[in-house]
Amino acid sequence: MFKKLSLLVLLFISFSLVKAQEKIPFRITKHNNIIVKTLVNDKDSLDLMFQIAMEDASISPERTRKADHIIFKDEISENNTVKIGKLTKKNIQFFDNELTGHEADGKIGTGIFKGKAFKIDYDNNQFMIYNKMPDLKGYESTPLFSENGQFYIVADNVIGGKQEEVYFLLQSGYSGGILYSNEFADGKELDKKLTVTSEKTLKNSAGKSIVTKQGVLPFLKLGNIVLKDVSAGFFAGDLKTQKTNYFGADLLRRFNWIFDAERKTAYFKPSKYFSEGYYKIK
Known part of the structure; x- marks a missing residue:
């Protein structure tokens, strides 16, 4: 009985790991850029453009929102915490004075998905983050x-x-x-x-x-x-x-x-x- 119960628990955990995922909502501008709402260091609320061509993050000199709690040294800021939806990522590096897309205060790269499979779901305006690869039928x-x-x-x-x-x-x-x-x-x-x-x-x-x-x-x-x-x-x-x-x-x-x-x-x-x-x- 104990062995059967243990097997059921293991199967449940395995199934849960495959399905485990996080969702990050985004919006698309009329210029086709993806914008995500972020909270940096629990203080600065910023709209950042998702940039698939970079890993780290950056702040634009033309931003409209304050970024007073991102401390730069030689235009680089280390060890920042970024919250996007229910996702929290630590040790995010920001670069200063990098231009970005319309309606954005800066950029955020693929480092927020490090070590995970992820999906850009344009149909539903969201990112999906997976512990295991999802169903790939139709892809x-x-x-x-x-x-x-x-x-x-x-x-x-x-x-x-x-x-x-x-x-x-x-x-x-x-x-x-x-x-x-x-x-x-x-x-x-x-x-x-x-x-x-x-x-x-x-x-x-x-x-x-x-x-x-x-x-x-x-x-x-x-x-x-x-x-x-x-x-x-x-x-x-x-x-x-x-x-x-x-x-x-x-x-x-x-x-x-x-x-x-x-x-x-x-x-x-x-x-x-x-x-x-x-x-x-x-």
Whole structure:
């Protein structure tokens, strides 16, 4: 009898661990950025933009709310406590004077999910944190490449009738769809091969120009899912500052995402935003 009872207890604990999870609500701005309400060091109430391309956190010089209890030394603040919903995380590092998205006082990165699988649920405006991987029925998967706390995936791009495999940095701080690196844009002659819908020229104090162009990528394939007429930005001109290809917030929101605890695999399936019109960069 005791052995049977012990087995039942172990099975219950095992089942509970698989299902154990936490929810963090968020809202999405009209610029496709995710905003989470946070309490830092039990004193400072801040709206922080979730930035999947960083692990730590930061405060913007343009914030509208006070952050008086985040103590900086040489623009770095160590050992902060962050509360988001029912989740409490300690030893969070903040950087000072980093610009962020609209409606945010700063940024919060993936460090709040360290060691856990997590889901970005765009359908229900929430993060889910798991002790064990949840049911993946209906999801496709893709390898996730991590470097310095940043995540990269591979997607196929159809450019000039040819399929090009591209490594993209997941970048939830960029409101648009794709933003190509200077190296890729120049090497593939995107100025000639993509239909350009708009462009803007800016010059710095030395008279050097940077030209931002928005075009249309006919097809983008992620796994077996194809997106058509994707908004794609790239730069031209004298200044060559864009070193990475971005998979921006407008594309991220078109899927629900699950990331495993080891950050080796990303799982995805279309969200309610999949077929919505593309964000227009102004």
